[in-house]
Amino acid sequence: MDETRTQVYLQLIETLLTCPKGEEPQILQANLELLDSGFLQVCEIVAENLAEEGQENHANFLRNFASQIGQLLGTNDDGERDHCEIENSQEYENFILELLQAEPSSSNIKVIYSILRKRQHLLNANFAEILQEVAENLIAKHPEAIELILRDSGNLSIHISNFPGGKRTNNIEIAITGYQIVLNNREPGSEKFAQTQNNLAAAYTHRIKGSRADNLERAIGFFQAALTVLTREDFPEQWAATQHNLANAYTHRIKGSRADNLERAIEFYEAALTVYTFADFREKWAMTQNNLGNAYRNRINGSRADNLERAIGFFQATLTVYNLEDFPADWAITQNNLGNAYSDRIKGSRADNLERAIGFFEGALTVRTFEEFPEQWADTQNNLAMTYSDRIKGSRADNLERAIGFFEGALTVRT
Structure with a gap:
């Protein structure tokens, strides 16, 4: 067409x-x-x-x-429908072949995205089904090129998963299909087999279709399977990345005990930090510090007051790397996290903690503008509103007016 x-x-x-x-x-x-x-x-x-x-x-x-x-x-009539289906299938097949042919030469992701944008209405369940047929046919006809076919299929799945156009739901399903094709043709126990397990796990973590609880269980299973190959001794950086990913999955896990899931998450983050050191992996160290802060802020076991102090310590450590000049978006996320932690803080003066929280939220808004980051801006507006609702210093009447203003601001985005 x-x-x-x-x-x-x-x-x-x-x-x-x-x-x-x-x-x-x-x-x-x-x-x-x-x-x-x-x-x-x-x-x-x-x-x-x-x-x-x-x-x-x-x-x-x-x-x-x-x-x-x-x-x-x-x-x-049936004859016309059959003709349309054949014609439609041919369009999908041509689209997929064009993408696969572009993969090896597309050092710039914009090349793939340009092709995807032209026919993004085809990124649906039919695409996933025909992708599998095309890949299997290519492997059957060109067994000598299986490694190249799998490489290009895997890369295409990554690109479609990250593609900002089309329907996010469909893009993830297509990526899952592509990863599964690659996994089915990889040697079990190999490094590339484990890498594909990781890719599948990441896709299930973000999957929209199906049960959220079941998707996270699938993700955890794939991450754990990857770790049977990606050991700390042989693949330390990949092992640490998978530990970190498992921690994220347990943080959001629905099945099982919430308290136990957070304990497991903390263990996996701490394991990742044995490789992600400040000296060798500064940015990944900071990312993990920030995630540990969130895990301790939400922790159920232990003293609530002590957990919040630990969280604040992790967030402050994060800021030794995530500065405003070099990492403005990450800096703003950490400012917002610190604001939440001080809003909940038990130790110290309640009035002073809320003032600190307001200061951190306002800091976050110097980066999280309505124009650049509307969703995050709305989140911080909402946080400021709740903090002003509880504020002790200043006029109670004025604080509530400020809170109403911030809530109304958040609603300009949260429609």
Whole structure:
């Protein structure tokens, strides 16, 4: 299908979905030349994407609409459907082959992203299914090039997983399919086998489809499988990275005891720090310090007061690396974390702790602007609102007015 015509189809679909009720016939009359089997294909793809986003009403409208157009065109018989499916499959296959061919020469990620943007409406369940067929066919026809095919399939999966366009849900599912293809063809126990386990684990950590609890269990399983190969002795940096990833997974884990999960997370972060030292891996050391701070801030076991002091200590250590000049975004995250810790702090003066918290939140906002980081800006606005609600110093009436202002500010983003 011609890419330019596909874009025109998409524009027509958008017009139909957003026009006032009753204007559809006039719009169709003005675009009769676009009503063909290709238009019906794109309608079905868009309807599928809308359904996956939870927009069932729009999806059903589009499917019913396409069905009516199909009847008018006389294309709803089985023969025509088979033809459309073959044509549609060929478009997906050509798209996938173009991406795989671009992988080895695309030292710049922009090359892959440019190809993906042109046909991002094809990044859906069909893409994942045909990706598997294409990869298996290539491996069967060119067994001598299996290493290159697996490399390119793995890289493509990473790029699609990180691709900012399309539907995030679909992109992750495609990446999982790609990683699974690679894993099925890797030698068990090899370093590359373990690396693919790590990639699958990361994908399941961020997966949107399915049960969040089950996805995290899958992720933990893949990380633990990777560690059977990536030992501290043979692959210290990769071992530390996997320890850190396991800690993150246990931090968010739903199954099991929340208290026990946080203890496991702390153990994994501390293990990572045996490799991620300040001297050798300064940025990764700072990242792990920050995550340990969050784990201690949320910790259930032990003294709440002592846990918060530990958290503050980890956040302050983080700032020895994450300075405003070199790491503004990370610095702002840590400022926000310190604000939360001081808001909860038990030791010291409650009034002084809240003033410290306000100072840290305000510091974070020098980077977390509405224009650059709207979601994070809204988070910090909300944190400031809650802190002003509890504030002891100053006028109670003025503090509550400030709190209301910050809550209302957060709602300009949190719609």
